[in-house]
Amino acid sequence: MKELYQQLGISDKVFEYGKQIEEKLKNRFNQIDQTAEYNQLKVIKALQSHKVSAECFMGSSGYGYNDLGRDTLEEVYASCFHGEAALVRPQITCGTHALALALMSNLRPGDELLSPVGKPYDTLEEVIGIRPSKGSLAEYGITYRQADLLADGSFDYEAIKSAINQNTKLITIQRSKGYQTRPTLSVKKIGELISFIKRIKPDVICMVDNCYGEFVERTEPLEAGADMIVGSLIKNPGGGLAPIGGYIVGRQECIENAAYRLTSPGLGKEVGASLGVIQSFYQGLFLAPTVTAGALKGAVFAANIYESLGFAVIPNSTESRHDIIQAVELQSPESLIAFCKGIQAAAPVDSHVTPEPWAMPGYDDKVIMAAGAFVQGSSIELSADGPLRAPYAVYFQGGLTWYHAKLGILMSLQKLMEAGLIQL
Numbered sequence: 001m002k003e004l005y006q007q008l009g010i011s012d013k014v015f016e017y018g019k020q021i022e023e024k025l026k027n028r029f030n031q032i033d034q035t036a037e038y039n040q041l042k043v044i045k046a047l048q049s050h051k052v053s054a055e056c057f058m059g060s061s062g063y064g065y066n067d068l069g070r071d072t073l074e075e076v077y078a079s080c081f082h083g084e085a086a087l088v089r090p091q092i093t094c095g096t097h098a099l100a101l102a103l104m105s106n107l108r109p110g111d112e113l114l115s116p117v118g119k120p121y122d123t124l125e126e127v128i129g130i131r132p133s134k135g136s137l138a139e140y141g142i143t144y145r146q147a148d149l150l151a152d153g154s155f156d157y158e159a160i161k162s163a164i165n166q167n168t169k170l171i172t173i174q175r176s177k178g179y180q181t182r183p184t185l186s187v188k189k190i191g192e193l194i195s196f197i198k199r200i201k202p203d204v205i206c207m208v209d210n211c212y213g214e215f216v217e218r219t220e221p222l223e224a225g226a227d228m229i230v231g232s233l234i235k236n237p238g239g240g241l242a243p244i245g246g247y248i249v250g251r252q253e254c255i256e257n258a259a260y261r262l263t264s265p266g267l268g269k270e271v272g273a274s275l276g277v278i279q280s281f282y283q284g285l286f287l288a289p290t291v292t293a294g295a296l297k298g299a300v301f302a303a304n305i306y307e308s309l310g311f312a313v314i315p316n317s318t319e320s321r322h323d324i325i326q327a328v329e330l331q332s333p334e335s336l337i338a339f340c341k342g343i344q345a346a347a348p349v350d351s352h353v354t355p356e357p358w359a360m361p362g363y364d365d366k367v368i369m370a371a372g373a374f375v376q377g378s379s380i381e382l383s384a385d386g387p388l389r390a391p392y393a394v395y396f397q398g399g400l401t402w403y404h405a406k407l408g409i410l411m412s413l414q415k416l417m418e419a420g421l422i423q424l
């Protein structure tokens with residue numbers, strides 16, 4: 001084993017360091033496996049109860065009328081995530097698109113959107129119009145308010161209460177931390193927040209940006225009172241196999257609104273060919289619980305390694321997990337770049353290229369991204385990225401298998417050591 005690691009560029013010292021950390025994580029890994037088992041059964045139950053059969057994998061072209069595979073998959077998603085209906089489509093191009101669709105279709109001019117959990121994900125700033133942008137909600141006369149989290153990461157209930165007014169129509173709650181160093185929200189916490197909000201305004205729509213959270217816990221936000229959950233298929237629920245796509249699951253009316261906006265008024269869910277990708281959506285969902293477990297193990301391993309070296313890691317080495325993201329505050333641009341080079345060098349695809357910081361569309365600062373993925377930009381595959389701004393936090397996520405995630409983390413350690421940025 002050691003020899004093969006050596007051939008891949010991992011020194012004895014790094015290998016032994018990793019081994020010693022891994023040995024302490026047996027209980028943690030066992031808990032992750034039990035959640036995966038539970039969620040695997042949940043997915044199989046949903047597939048069986050909707051009688052998924054070979055005809056579902058045929059795909060359709062053109063208008064896509066009567067596409068059995070597409071319609072059945074949407075029922076499977078609705079069951080699995082406890083919603084009344086779902087929209088799961090390759091025509092939803094990414095997570096940002098799914099979120100923009102859910103917002104734009106459920107808000108009307110004069111309505112107000114509220115984020116009670118602080119600043120939303122970077123790309124949503126342009127969707128909302130926090131940063132002026134063509135086609136934003138702001139251009140359509142939809143206003144936005146935000147209540148920041150308190151310094152310890154908890155909800156500022158007073159601020160939330162005073163932000164809710166007669167125009168508040170939709171609340172957006174981001175489960176994952178995104179490019180911030182606040183804690184990720186557990187489904188339980190999200191539930192508490194939603195009950196508080198619904199006590200003040202029962203008819204408000206509570207939407208959860210569920211990106212990176214799917215299958216990490218045994219329950220999902222719709223079970224905690226959310227009206228709509230939204231996510232990307234090139235993250236957890238696509239299981240690494242979906243080559244594109246996004247989903248919205250929730251209340252019938254919310255999903256209908258989204259469908260009429262995605263295609264056209266009058267057409268809604270009836271059109272939208274599933275082309276040749278539908279089988280990968282099913283198979284990816286089937287694999288998603290174990291793929292997510294592999295990614296989680298990688299995140300826990302990384303937290304334990306980097307915390308033991310004295311870096312601030314979020315979540316820390318022992319905290320419970322509510323998404324697959326691991327942030328490590330590397331404190332210098334050199335360390336951030338070296339970390340990303342390690343992840344890249346461990347990839348099954350494009351391991352020979354070197355990542356460089358660039359001005360990526362939708363983001364404010366330069367961003368460095370390391371990914372050697374089968375699906376471009378897929379972040380359920382092992383990837384690391386971070387904006388070049390203090391505290392130079394790298395956001396590390398994914399790994400279709402735990403063994404690949406482990407190699408990536410060991411390689412990041414190797415690169416930091418070779419650059420003289422850490423000592424083991």
Ligand SMILES: *Cc1c(COP(=O)(O)O)cnc(C)c1O
Pocket residue numbers: 094095096097099121123174175176177178209211212232
């Ligand atoms: C990834 C992500 C998004 C955006 O998804 P893209 O597919 O990158 O457009 C939105 N919110 C959160 C929390 C995310 O992690």
